[in-house]
Amino acid sequence: MTWLSPMLGIVAASIAVPTLVILYFLKLRRRDVEISTTLLWKKSIQDLQANAPFQRLRRNILLLLQLLALGAALTALAQPQIRSAMATGQKHLILIDRSASMNATDGAAGSRAERVSRLEAAKAEAIRLVDSLREPGIFDQVGGGEGDQAMVIAFDTTAKVLQSFTGDKALLRSAIRAIEPSDSPSSIDEAIRLALAQAPRDVVIETRPDGTESRYERPPKPVGTIHIYSDGRLPDVGRVDAGREEDMRFHSIGTAEATNIGITSLRAGRAFDNPSELSIFVGLQTTERSPRTVDVELRLNGEVASIRPVELPSATIEETGERKGRMAPGVGGTVFRLERPEGAIVAVRVSAPATDELSTDNAAFLVAPPAKRLSVAVVTRGNLFLSAALENLPLARLDTLTPEQFEQARADGKATVYDVVVLDGYLPTTPKDAATPLPAGRYLVLGAVPGTPAGLVDKGKLGPAVMVDWSKTHPALRGISLDALNIGASRPVEIPPTSAATVLAAADNGPAIVELTTPEARAIVVGFDVAESDWPFDVSFVVFMAQAVEHLGDDGAGVAQSVQPGGVYAGRLPRGSAEVRVRLPDGATAPAGDPAPDGTVVFGPLQRVGVYQMSWRGEPGPSDGKSGDRAVRPFAANLLDAAESDIGAVGTLELARQRVSAEADSRGKTVRSLWPWLLLAALGVLLLEWFIYNRKVQV
């Protein structure tokens, strides 16, 4: 029992009760009535007074009843509330998972007839929590009391505050209802960080006797009760670093037995040697406990191109390792190989059984670019290895230029025909006040270091070095090993903090291969002179050259352009593009904003899976289509996340420093305001009082 406005009740009682009693002490004004004789009446009064020892009490029963009614009304004024122990916290943070796995339709436990998504169930449960929040009293404007407050955060890969702390239940409910499902993978880390950032902070300013002031911040207090409404499929939950004192409540939504078959990977590629052959790799995963054969359907531009049955093994429980005891989904896959030089929008659909709870990952999309050949210029004063490495690539054009020829071509404006320029020990001249180290374009720089501004710091030629680390996932270095590389004359660079450069490979004395991205130019810089190393004799050099040229020549419409929902699409449009718009999978159109000077355009974050189509006014890129007077470039968003597709709900969240189990009784009890009942009781007592008064007066 809590009182919302006890002071008001006490003040009102201290006025009303004495008033009522004083009214009773006032002498009764009696009505004069002449009667035939007072003989019997006097006797009756005497009899009553003599016979009824409780007569005094009986006379005062009306006063007692009135006091009772007044007491009930005054208690109602103080607004008592009964509420569950659950809602004792002052502040609640409602974190609702809206990731792809929350689209699973096992929200309502048990009833398959009405399929409610997990997100809907989570929202309903969160609204029940909101309903159970302690409300501020009606008279709190006077009394200064406060009700519970809550804030609403929805998260998938990113977290978003939908409603900051408020006690207004209508706002909270509408914020919760406004949560839209997304097809993004889930990441709770950011949501928890966002929640913890709401912790109240005390800044203490201390003034010492000598007049100096010192400011320090006290450690943040616990932010309140954090309610997580999720199915627990949160891959980064182990990274969540919430303090032990934080009160975390996990409301597990969905069932652990939910099964799902989904596409977890989809990739298209063309072979270097035969670009007209398109290979489409499809990875599948099932959480069913029995093996199953599913049909995988491939559509190109909406037309069925192939259907292939894929056998999926049953999910197994892992017996060893870190994930011991957990379900390991059964995985399978297939590859479609097609002779298709032109580009296509690839849609892969898996025929899921009726028990499949999540439909988001049953389809995946891909934009396969047309087979493309690049135009490459090699600017060199003569380098046998370069020509030899590039000669055999399926290029549209390979020109070998001297620096003078290249400068001439630049001056004539003919240099833009080259997709990639390989600069061997040479840097194009730039104006002295240029903001970028390289002119606009894409470059593979060998044996030179583009300096400041915004470039790299050349540390000069040093002695021999060996490679110690390199990125194995970068497209330019994918699949190659630099173990055996010996550099005769290393030329490490230093990356200033302001530079937009990333290290692709590091030698023992510093970064050796760097990718440099400026607003206008993109370059892969190999600082050392490859002629003074044994790299040209290694097969990895040829592969690197091919991949680097292909990577640099990729203008954003490449095969890798599949975005996960929650991520952003970043592409590069030809210069002069304007009025960029994106058609969403559901047919709506959204503006994408103007592209940057180098043509980069960013759109997102993407919410749903499907094929997006970006269109702009201007020239189409080499691999883009044209629709009317607008250039068109499709791109796809796919879930393709094995963790999200594994949808069985989890009962426990293993945080970094805390282990949160799902609440057994996750239903909050509603706060019950007692004042309406008290007023009703007051009314009842008044009725009783009136009845007794009438009974006393009449026969």
Added chain:
Amino acid sequence: MIRTPNLTRPKSLEDLLDPPLIAKIARLDYTSKKIFAGKLKGERRSKKRGESVEFADHRPYVEGDDLRHIDWNIFGRLDRLFLKLFLEEEDLALHVVMDCSASADCGQPNKFRFMQRLAMALGYIGLVNLNRVTVSAMGGAIGSDEAAGARGGAGEAGLGSDATSPGRSLTPSVLAAVRDLRGRRRTHDLARFLCSLRPAAAVPFTECCRRVALARRGKGVMVVMSDFFIKEGYETGLRLLVGRGYDLFLIQVLSPQELEPDIAGDLRLRDIEDGDQAEVTISAPLLKRYKANLAAYCEQLREFCARREIGLLTVRSDMAIDVLILDYLRKRGILR
């Protein structure tokens, strides 16, 4: 209970006694359980064998009997002397005593008016049957004009000191009376007297009874009408009236409001006679107690009467006069 509002006093015989009632009660006559010896020969059979024409019995002659009453026919047949006995018809004194205290002037219907009409009806029966009718009003005041007329008609009125003093519109008296009326033609005199009565404030009941007792003559039936709510007590007064050859009959007239009080709230009750005040808050227990007290009071009166062979009838003032007379009084043996 409460003083009757907007009361219209009866002004003439017609107000007191309507013709249908006259038709109903004209055949009635008084009866008495006691033996009466009237002074005048009336229409009443006396237990005393007398000289009327109605034969009653024979008895053997004893010395000293009046020879005129010997039945000579029987002597001729049986050769023995028998006296022929006749029922003697004699008159009966009817004394109606009314309580003219202010307390009687209450109720709805008005108790006093009820008593006036009842007195008139009883008196009329008496007059028609050639009884000697006396009507006394205890404490009644007599309006001056009517008083003069009543005196003129009745010959005498009022024993009270102020009763005869002229020049006052309302003359209170201890006892006003019209005496020894006889015969149907005195009906109007009786009516005039009754119409002239006005309730006075307080009545010394015992004193009045003493005067009534002293003033009565002969033997007969005495009907006392009152509510018998007498603070000084009715016992002494009634004891004075009992005996001396009078058949005493009490009619206790209570208003419906006295039986079932219809007052409510916080009240200061004021006695209409002596101004005594009682502060009451009407409540269910109080009303219950009041009714119990009333019942006990009436029961006490009844017991008092039963012990002294006094007839008692408690009536409500809203009772029809003809029902009262034809039913109740007949059953109680006061009329036949």
